[in-house]
Structures are given as structure tokens and as C-alpha cells.
Amino acid sequence: MTDYAAILTANYQGSSWTLNGDTYDGLTWLSDSPKPTQAELDAAWPAVQQAQADAVTAKETARQSAIDKLAALGLTVDEISAAFGLENN
Amino acid sequence: MATNFPASLDTLTNPTSSDSLSSPSHSAQHANVNDAVEALQAKVGADSSAVTSSLDYKVAQLEAISHGKILQVVSTTKTNTFTTTSTSYVDVTGVSQAITPTSATSKVLIIITGVTGQTSNADLNRFNIVRDSTNIGQSTGGATDNETSFIYPLVANVGVPFAISFLDSPATTSATTYKLQMAVSGGTGTIGRHGENSNSGAITTITVMEVSA
Numbered sequence: 109m110t111d112y113a114a115i116l117t118a119n120y121q122g123s124s125w126t127l128n129g130d131t132y133d134g135l136t137w138l139s140d141s142p143k144p145t146q147a148e149l150d151a152a153w154p155a156v157q158q159a160q161a162d163a164v165t166a167k168e169t170a171r172q173s174a175i176d177k178l179a180a181l182g183l184t185v186d187e188i189s190a191a192f193g194l195e196n197n
Numbered sequence: 198m199a200t201n202f203p204a205s206l207d208t209l210t211n212p213t214s215s216d217s218l219s220s221p222s223h224s225a226q227h228a229n230v231n232d233a234v235e236a237l238q239a240k241v242g243a244d245s246s247a248v249t250s251s252l253d254y255k256v257a258q259l260e261a262i263s264h265g266k267i268l269q270v271v272s273t274t275k276t277n278t279f280t281t282t283s284t285s286y287v288d289v290t291g292v293s294q295a296i297t298p299t300s301a302t303s304k305v306l307i308i309i310t311g312v313t314g315q316t317s318n319a320d321l322n323r324f325n326i327v328r329d330s331t332n333i334g335q336s337t338g339g340a341t342d343n344e345t346s347f348i349y350p351l352v353a354n355v356g357v358p359f360a361i362s363f364l365d366s367p368a369t370t371s372a373t374t375y376k377l378q379m380a381v382s383g384g385t386g387t388i389g390r391h392g393e394n395s396n397s398g399a400i401t402t403i404t405v406m407e408v409s410a
Contacts, residue, residue, distance in 0.1 A: 124284070
């Protein structure tokens with residue numbers, strides 16, 4: 109299902125709008141700029157989805173990197189978990 | 198046998214067709230029933246009884262209580278989401294409820310519950326309860342902004358439960374509509390979902406009660 113709220117949030121920053129429900133029909137455009145068409149938003153969805161997935165991956169990569177660096181300093185898995193709440197995968 | 202009522206229930210003896218008038222005593226039977234009936238009358242009480250232990254007196258006291266009664270309850274539940282980036286207040290579609298008070302002195306209790314979220318950890322969602330076109334339940338303590346309530350999640354894309362209530366005095370017997378309005382300080386504010394993540398949904402409910410003054 110296309111997440112129009114996510115697309116609008118990612119690609120139309122600074123615009124003002126409301127979205128009732130999850131469908132394009134619920135979109136009310138409050139800005140002076142032109143209201144994006146459903147086709148434009150649908151076309152943008154794959155890239156937004158990919159960006160969301162990339163963000164999750166980047167966060168996980170950063171988390172694992174932090175664990176690895178702390179372990180390299182000599183901290184045990186239990187110490188890392190107790191001090192920072194980071195669980196090793 | 199004197200009656201024990203109302204301290205306890207009496208056990209009255211029923212005579213049989215072969216009993217003599219003296220055993221059990223016919224007069225004693227009448228006396229027992231008379232005593233029991235008198236005890237019942239005392240318990241129930243006469244019309245407009247002033248005896249505080251009588252049921253008539255107690256019922257009249259309860260009927261005389263006119264304040265604080267729930268006279269009617271109406272409610273609407275929004276099952277889908279609402280999302281906005283508007284920094285000016287906008288109606289949250291589907292979170293409104295009309296009520297027609299039966300008395301101009303009645304109070305109206307508004308209760309709104311739901312889940313809200315923000316895509317930005319540095320922004321907040323603001324809420325107003327509106328009666329027709331008038332903001333009600335407004336704070337006065339904000340240096341720059343005053344509203345009915347706000348949620349500052351501090352963490353992006355988490356669902357935060359909220360409950361807003363206000364006891365209004367509309368002073369009317371005309372149909373009156375209460376609704377929820379929302380604005381954001383920035384970012385994207387959501388109702389019924391936790392910010393960017395649309396995996397989980399939640400209902401939003403507005404309940405309006407007329408309470409006798």
C-alpha cells in the first residue's frame with residue numbers, strides 16, 4: 109500500500125497539507141504550491157520505500173559499528189549491554 | 198409472637214384445615230400478621246414520610262438529587278488515520294460529535310482519546326477542543342502558545358497515547374458540535390499511527406456527555 113503520508117513528508121518538506129486516512133482522496137493541500145497528483149506521488153513511492161529501508165540499514169550498521177568499537181576497547185558483551193543497552197546480533 | 202421485621206424475616210405458621218381455633222391460637226395468628234403488616238408499613242413509609250428510616254423518605258431524597266446525573270452520552274470513533282504538516286489549526290477529520298443539551302444549565306463533558314505521533318523529535322503536536330467555532334479549554338500559561346493540550350513525543354515515529362477532557366458550560370439547548378483540531382510546530386503530526394511508520398493503527402474516540410448542573 110502506498111504510504112502517501114510518508115511520501116509527502118519525505119518529498120514535500122515545507123508544504124502544508126492534511127491527509128485523512130491512507131488514500132489520495134483524503135489529501136487536502138493547504139500550501140500555495142500546486143497539489144501533487146496521485147500519479148506523481150505513486151511514482152515517488154518506490155524511492156521513498158528504498159530510502160526508508162536504507163535508513164533502517166544505516167541505523168543497524170551504525171549500531172553494530174558502535175558495538176564492534178566498544179568491544180575493540182576491551183568491553184565485554186555484557187558490559188556493552190549494561191552500559192549502553194546495545195545487544196550484539 | 199411479636200414480629201422481628203425488619204431486623205430479620207418472620208416465620209409465620211400456617212394453620213391447617215383440621216386445626217382448632219385454639220391451637221394454634223386464632224387470635225395470636227391475627228396479632229402476628231397485624232404486627233408484620235404494621236412493620237412493613239413502617240418500613241415502606243407513608244406518602245411524603247418524614248421518617249428518615251422509611252423507604253419513602255429515602256427514595257424522595259434520591260429523587261431530589263438533580264446535579265451530576267449523566268443525561269445523555271454520544272460518541273464517535275475514527276478508525277482511520279489523520280496526518281498533517283499544518284502549523285495552523287485544522288479539523289481532525291472524523292473527530293467531531295454533535296449533542297443537543299436538554300437544559301441550558303447542563304454541563305457537557307468532552308473526552309477525546311487516541312494515539313498520536315511525530316516524524317520529528319524536535320516538534321510537538323498541538324490540540325484544541327472546539328465548540329462549533331469557539332476554542333474551549335484554553336490554557337493561559339504558555340509564553341507563546343496556548344491550547345487545550347499538546348504532545349511533545351521527544352522521539353520521532355513513536356506512538357504516544359493521549360487523553361483530553363474538558364467540562365464545558367455551553368448554556369444552550371441548541372444542537373452543538375464539539376470537535377478536535379490539530380496543528381504541529383513542525384514535522385509531520387499523526388493521529389492513529391506512529392509518525393512515519395504505518396504498520397500499526399489505532400482508533401480515536403470523541404465522547405460527549407450531558408451532565409445535569
